[in-house]
Amino acid sequence: MELVQNFPFITIVFSLTCGVFCAVLKGKKARGLCLVWLTLTTLMSFSVLLYTLKTGEYYIYRMGKWNAPWGNEIRVGVLEALMATAFSGVMLLSLLGGMHHIFADCEPEKTNLYFTMCSLLMSSLFALIYTNDLFTAYVFVEINTIASCALVMLKSSAKTLVATTRYLIMSLLGSGLFLLGIVILYGITGELLMPSIAEKVRTIFATGEYSLPLTVIIGLFSVGLAVKSALFPFHSWLPDAHGSATASSSAILSGLVLKGYIIVLIKIFYRVFGLEIIVSEQVSWFLFVFGALAMILGSVGALRERDLKRMLAYSSVAQVGYIYLGLGLHSELGVTAACVQILVHAITKPMLFIAAGGFMDVSGGHKSMDAIAGAGRRDPLGGLAFTVGALSMIGIPFFAGFVTKLELTAGALESGTVTTVMALIAIAVSTLLNALYYVPVIFNLFSAREQAEYKGLRVRYRADYAFATVAFVLLNIGFGAFSEYVVGAVRQGLALFGM
Amino acid sequence: MTLFEGILLAFLIICAISVSVTRNLLASIIIFMGFSLIMSVLWLTLEAPDLAITEAAVGAGVTSLLFFATLKKIHAIKAEDAKREEDDSDEE
Amino acid sequence: MPAFLERLFTNYYETAAMILFGIGFTTLLMHRNLLKKIIGLNFMDSGLYLFLAAKGYIAGRLAPIITDGNTDPSRYVNPIPTGLVLTGIVVSVSVTAFLLALTCRLYDRFHTLDIDEITHLARKERD
């Protein structure tokens, strides 16, 4: 076995250890350790990506002496490596971009725990991306849940405490349903490994013996993970949590944590149940309808917000809707679009949150629309990043967001007549609404009607913030320009997925 | 089904319902403690002694202690409030 | 309908577990008192674990601890659910501790355990 094949396992296990060390170091040292480790994981994941692209195959890495049904195993393919690289890089950039906020918002002697949580979160995200075993997924989902709640509450204020509590309770309800799904599935198949379950489920489905339990299980998985990833009717916790946390936390939560759960859902749908069962159980219809509703109503919610970060949080609800719409198209193109959207949103939304953090710096710590008027003049780099991000969200060509809309439209056109019409309407309305709330913000950012007290305030750039914003902008434009390679890699990855 | 198991299971459900009905917080925590003990007996009847030990130590022991500690802390804060109100009225 | 009830009666452990899960889930979702919510969470998890452990039980077999060197698999119950439940119990005690700590802080800040009132009060705060 080549050395590069060990990298996924190393990233998972040693991210945990990195978190343990961060808990005993002082804030500055913990920051150093965490950033160095994240850089390393990004490089390692990237080399895994290159390796899988070169071989064009996926490989199974067994976690221990014993092969799969007995031991644990992880599965590494192009899609997994691509996600891992993107997530790790985005985590690094989000931390860099909001670094001074972290040190300002956390209590001094507890700052190191921020990096502990980030390392553990990263580990759990890697594990969720690579895992091939449902129970491993559950354990790491729990780490993900607790660590992400901790990220919200590390900025200590009354609002974040309440937001954390609500977030945690909703997440635990979701985990309960998810675990119940696993348990019932174990009861009727006796397996925990995804390919083995898939085999058994296919026989069960063919005989029709357990048709009701199967439906209920799919429902439990969908609802449980939809609650955790804030699909439309269950999104009420999201604006509070993402709106009140510190800049990096908001970026990480919106960009990565929600996606971790969706990746698990995609795995369950297409690796455990398979497209055929999902289509015949009519789940995709629910995902489609709620995805479309989320796209529209999330945008409406954002339109009504006068608080920049809460507006971005509502926009996340809408963007998660795009992913579910793609999944709901129950076709290969739809899933491709969903995966592309996961990547696009993972690199775009953190940029917007980091830029919003920058605006708060030059607006006396306020984030209402009035306070940030003209903030783009006072902080030009942040202004540039926000503009690029907003244009990408609207779906202007040459930016990353356009790729999603293109893929989604392609997927929609291929599906049945009714779905095509509905999906196209949803995409069109959502794009229009996106433009309606993002464009005024951009104008507001560069308007001359600045509030008197902040007028003439100039930002003194920190190297980390400047680097993060520039890197995000380049990443976004690069994604838009070289989208065919990324989409190609996603296609190749999905083909390895057994679609 | 043996009668023993039946009674234990029925007890679990009664505990669960009574917690959401009772108005006394201390009582509900004590009910929870009893619930955990019954659970650990049930693990034994299910031939899972590992779980019985863990449940007795973690569920009935540490978790219940944490609940008591929380309730105590809440009570202390409440007493503090009452004292402050009294002080305020004395000053007037 | 009698057939339905009869099957429920055969699976009495699972039946009790599911009722527990339902009650716990509802308490966690709907009860307004934070402490009750946390107790509900523990009931929900216990229900799940009971269900899982019941799936591993086989009547008349022993716990999977091999004391006399007899490794015949048909003598012992299924060890997998036990292992999974062990993991689950630790997860639920962790989560309970976290939630209780949050409850302490919230009570200290807002002087109430009612989540609705807390949310209501928090809306009025500045960041």
Place this chain on the structure above:
Amino acid sequence: MRSDGFLARLVSFVESGSFREEDYTLSPAQKDTLDTDIPENRWLHSVQHAEKPVGARLMSWFSQKGFELFRDLYRIASVFICVTLIGVLLSVVSFLPAFGSAENPAVNEVVERYVSKSIEETGATNAVAGMISAYRGFDTLGEAHVLFVAACSVIVLLRVDPSERKRGKLLDPDRVGGDMDYEPNSDLILRKAAKILVPLAFIFGLYVILNGTSSPGGGFSGGAIMGAGLILNSVAFGFKRTERFFGDEMYHAVKTACLTVYALLMAYFIYMGANGWDDHVWLGIPGGIVSGGLILPINIAVGFEVACTMYCFYALFRKGGL
């Protein structure tokens, strides 16, 4: 010495009903004051006063009425949800294979191997220990870190700086009227019992940890028992006695060492296993204390980590630090 013990106080609390749920919600009068003047957060420095909006009273009156209507609907809805959920789940249960039968789909070749090959491959006579620490060791590594991440979160929430603790914060354990007022520091029965029980708890915890490979138990249960012993020690003799041998630094040292050792052992095991190399671990004598190869050190590491964490939880809740 106080005349009434801890239990008597508890009973009197129950009787006087001072733990009633309504006592922990706000009275309307309190609500009015809280709306405008929320006392500063005692744990933290961030002082925040809510602004007094114009027409707040009208708004609060409206929301009050809305609340009451909402509450009735809430009760009905919660019963409805509960019954529906249970109904759906019970109908699923009625389809499942019968309880306790050997033809259960869960009984398959995986289970057979765990039971029949456990001694040969992992050295553990307790198949559950072999399964969670060796066969599915990766899950258990994650599980240990769930406990760790929860402990970190509780530290974030409840830890108070020791320097501040001395300056008479609310949760100062020694202050009259504070959190520890109901602590039975001088309860004779508890002290005498603890003198016997604390060593017993430690010895039993160690026994459970060390024999985790051959009898029920293992790192998690043994660690929880030891943690309970530590807690009992500090309940009976006060925190000062426990602080003498178990303080903040000790906690961090033990926790970090245990988790690192665990992760390194697991990483070595996985790395060698995945690459198909022999890991040169002596499996020991099945049934003895030194058995199960890596399972024994893993159990010890996990056990001490869990004991620390359990005590850490309790200490944080009671006095805001170790």
